[in-house]
Amino acid sequence: MVDAVGDGVDAGRIGQRVWIYGATLDRPRGTAAEFTVVPAERAVPLPDQAGFELGASLGVPALTAYRALTVAEDGPRRLRPGALDGAVVLVAGGAGAVGHAAIQLARWAGATVISTVSGPEKARLASAAGAHHVVHYREGDPAAAIREIAPGGVDLIVEVALGANLDLDLAVLRTQGTIATYANNGDVPVRLDVRQNNMLNTRFQFLVLYTISNDVVTAGAEDVTAALADGALPVGEAHGLPLHRYPLADAAEAHRALENGATGKVLLTLAAE
Numbered sequence: 001m002v003d004a005v006g007d008g009v010d011a012g013r014i015g016q017r018v019w020i021y022g023a024t025l026d027r028p029r030g031t032a033a034e035f036t037v038v039p040a041e042r043a044v045p046l047p048d049q050a051g052f053e054l055g056a057s058l059g060v061p062a063l064t065a066y067r068a069l070t071v072a073e074d075g076p077r078r079l080r081p082g083a084l085d086g087a088v089v090l091v092a093g094g095a096g097a098v099g100h101a102a103i104q105l106a107r108w109a110g111a112t113v114i115s116t117v118s119g120p121e122k123a124r125l126a127s128a129a130g131a132h133h134v135v136h137y138r139e140g141d142p143a144a145a146i147r148e149i150a151p152g153g154v155d156l157i158v159e160v161a162l163g164a165n166l167d168l169d170l171a172v173l174r175t176q177g178t179i180a181t182y183a184n185n186g187d188v189p190v191r192l193d194v195r196q197n198n199m200l201n202t203r204f205q206f207l208v209l210y211t212i213s214n215d216v217v218t219a220g221a222e223d224v225t226a227a228l229a230d231g232a233l234p235v236g237e238a239h240g241l242p243l244h245r246y247p248l249a250d251a252a253e254a255h256r257a258l259e260n261g262a263t264g265k266v267l268l269t270l271a272a273e
Contacts, residue, residue, distance in 0.1 A: 163188030
């Protein structure tokens with residue numbers, strides 16, 4: 001909630017419910033605090049029907065997912081219902097924070113969503129998030145399973161572990177498809193077969209929010225908020241993103257949970273005044 005505003009910012013925003021992003025970008029402090037200071041555009045009005053826990057679960061993961069879904073050469077630059085009609089989107093790691101948001105945003109925009117996961121529990125979470133199809137990449141022939149769902153190939157892959165998953169990605173990607181990668185979990189080196197990718201006309205889009213234009217991020221925040229208003233981004237165990245709550249005094253323990261790979265979203269709670 002907005003407690004105060006600086007010069008040049010509408011004083012009417014005081015008391016406004018907001019979700020924020022990029023609190024640590026070029027700033028001395030982040031959100032592990034009772035108060036933080038951010039540029040006005042990074043404090044986005046929170047729809048009335050969205051609670052604070054939902055707002056706190058968005059931030060960089062939701063915007064990263066948005067960015068991944070809007071970088072294909074022949075895809076949309078903005079998301080809205082129908083923007084991805086007819087597209088098949090593969091989300092690697094659908095039980096993670098970015099993967100969860102990518103599943104929800106892609107489905108909201110009309111895509112058929114496939115998610116790859118490592119086991120039954122994460123399969124349950126990806127399904128709860130809204131994935132139409134879930135494939136266990138450690139079982140059987142995941143490429144054949146995905147090709148059965150999408151015989152023409154996948155249009156767009158949202159990738160969290162490019163080095164580990166590249167062979168699978170290229171086995172299921174359609175010609176002129178896009179792999180949007182925001183991480184390389186596992187740190188497996190990425191080795192490209194140039195001829196294979198030439199023949200596929202593969203588009204690789206590496207992405208991070210901090211080096212793209214403010215206009216692109218602001219547009220993403222607007223579209224994520226529209227999805228919020230439509231009820232498309234629920235969180236919690238029942239919706240595929242378990243919430244792990246820690247009081248602010250236990251911030252160090254919350255960080256340890258993150259470092260230990262907690263599945264879901266780690267939130268810090270503040271005592272009500």
